[in-house]
Amino acid sequence: xxxxxxPNSMESNxxxxxxxxxxxxxxxxxxxxxxxxxxxxxxxxxxIHGLTSNVNNRMASLAIAEDRKSSTLILHRATLRDAAxxxxxxxxxxxxxxxIWGAGxxxxxxx
Amino acid sequence: DVKxxxxxxxxxxxxxxxxxxxxxxxxxxxxxxxYRQDPGLGLRLIYFSYDxxxxxxxxxxxxxxxxxxxxxxxxxxxxxxxTNQTSMYLCASRVGGGNSNQPQHFGDGTRLSIL
Numbered sequence: 001x002x003x004x005x006x007p008n009s010m011e012s013n014x015x016x017x018x019x020x021x022x023x024x025x026x027x028x029x030x031x032x033x034x035x036x037x038x039x040x041x042x043x044x045x046x047x048i049h050g051l052t053s054n055v056n057n058r059m060a061s062l063a064i065a066e067d068r069k070s071s072t073l074i075l076h077r078a079t080l081r082d083a084a085x086x087x088x089x090x091x092x093x094x095x096x097x098x099x100i101w102g103a104g105x106x107x108x109x110x111x
Numbered sequence: 112d113v114k115x116x117x118x119x120x121x122x123x124x125x126x127x128x129x130x131x132x133x134x135x136x137x138x139x140x141x142x143x144x145x146y147r148q149d150p151g152l153g154l155r156l157i158y159f160s161y162d163x164x165x166x167x168x169x170x171x172x173x174x175x176x177x178x179x180x181x182x183x184x185x186x187x188x189x190x191x192x193x194t195n196q197t198s199m200y201l202c203a204s205r206v207g208g209g210n211s212n213q214p215q216h217f218g219d220g221t222r223l224s225i226l
Binding site: 091 | 146151153154155156159169201203212214215216217218220
């Protein structure tokens with residue numbers, strides 16, 4: 001399975017945009033890029049996913065590099081409630097059910 | 112909204128006990144999953160079920176079994192609990208379909224301590 005690399009932690013100021021990077025240099029052509037986040041004392045929560053094109057939803061935007069070897073999750077205006085661990089995960093078409101989870105990035109939001 | 116409910120937030124059991132962790136989802140999802148989460152190791156898949164009475168081993172099934180008699184309920188069983196099974200256990204559900212990219216919906220977890 002292709003793996004992802006994320007920074008262990010990042011800090012950002014409240015009400016500013018946040019760009020969370022993810023490297024996946026061994027991604028295959030059929031791997032989807034998924035992002036989840038886990039708030040303290042809760043289970044993980046789906047954020048967004050994409051294949052090739054940039055994606056937007058009410059929570060965030062996903063920017064995917066043209067060569068697909070990296071992607072960036074963008075929180076447009078961070079709030080204190082966005083403090084969480086963010087996981088970038090690849091899901092291959094031959095892994096019917098599984099998501100392979102890494103260690104994620106702990107996002108710290110400063111007031 | 113999808114609701115995945117795990118029966119206990121915290122549970123303390125003794126070595127050798129048979130332990131049942133229950134998970135119920137209310138959205139008629141075909142797929143259900145059990146993970147454990149340990150510091151530095153992330154989430155690891157124990158078992159999953161793609162439909163009633165169906166089950167497949169994940170990455171770390173040893174010492175665990177599962178039961179899915181009804182669509183909404185997926186139970187994780189520790190046959191004879193050991194201290195190395197002390198962990199956070201997370202249940203998830205998802206709309207079915209083998210190659211579905213639909214999101215997994217998680218419960219809030221059960222923190223299990225084996226003494």
